[in-house]
Amino acid sequence: MPTVSRPPTSGPAVSRRTALRFAAASAFGVASVPLLAGCADGEDADVEVDSLLAQSRLARRDAAGAASTIALLPDRGAALELVRAQRTAHADALDAEIARAAGTYPDGTAPTTSAPSSATPTAPAPPPGLEQLRADLAESQRSAADSARALTGYRAGLCASISAACGTYLAVVLP
Numbered sequence: 655m656p657t658v659s660r661p662p663t664s665g666p667a668v669s670r671r672t673a674l675r676f677a678a679a680s681a682f683g684v685a686s687v688p689l690l691a692g693c694a695d696g697e698d699a700d701v702e703v704d705s706l707l708a709q710s711r712l713a714r715r716d717a718a719g720a721a722s723t724i725a726l727l728p729d730r731g732a733a734l735e736l737v738r739a740q741r742t743a744h745a746d747a748l749d750a751e752i753a754r755a756a757g758t759y760p761d762g763t764a765p766t767t768s769a770p771s772s773a774t775p776t777a778p779a780p781p782p783g784l785e786q787l788r789a790d791l792a793e794s795q796r797s798a799a800d801s802a803r804a805l806t807g808y809r810a811g812l813c814a815s816i817s818a819a820c821g822t823y824l825a826v827v828l829p
Contacts, residue, residue, distance in 0.1 A: 702809055705801045706752050709813060712794045713745035716820075719782045719790055727784060733827045737791075740823075744816050751809060788824060795820035 720738035724731050782790070798817035802810045 702805055703752055703755050705804060705813075706748050706755070706809065709794075709798055709801055709816065710745050710748040710752065712790075712797060713741045713748060713816070716787070716790050716794055717741035717745065719787045723782060723784060723787050730784070730828070734787075736827060737787075737823050740819060744819070747812060748816075751812060784828065788828060791820045791823050791828070795824065 717738045720734045720741065724734045724738070727734065795817050798813045798820065802813035802817060805813060
């Protein structure tokens with residue numbers, strides 16, 4: 655019978671002590687990631703909510719502008735009604751995300767915000783007209799796109815879809 659010789663071994667490539675050190679360092683690193691991520695969480699959340707609030711205000715402005723423009727251009731009423739309904743839906747979706755981000759207080763109630771009331775009554779503004787509505791929608795499109803780039807996850811997707819919708823209104827619905 656032929657004998658098979660084995661190549662000489664120099665022991666394990668990594669010692670037990672080195673493996674234990676690596677495992678301890680990895681465990682510490684994994685455990686510290688959530689702690690580090692929590693350091694700036696409140697500030698980032700506030701900035702994100704502020705961005706969503708701005709988008710909600712723009713959506714309500716656009717919806718009101720489309721509604722008032724219907725009176726000026728009844729022949730474009732169907733297209734303007736579509737813009738009004740969808741921009742209202744955008745504002746509602748943004749408000750729902752803002753409320754979700756705000757969470758609830760320990761007693762189960764949700765935080766509320768209210769707009770400051772104007773002390774002096776102002777005369778209603780004239781309807782904006784189609785050109786002003788287009789300019790407002792273009793501003794909303796740019797602002798939502800900027801917000802989408804700054805946000806992450808669902809909020810970024812929400813703002814990106816709003817930007818795309820505003821672009822569609824400008825290019826297809828209200829050319």
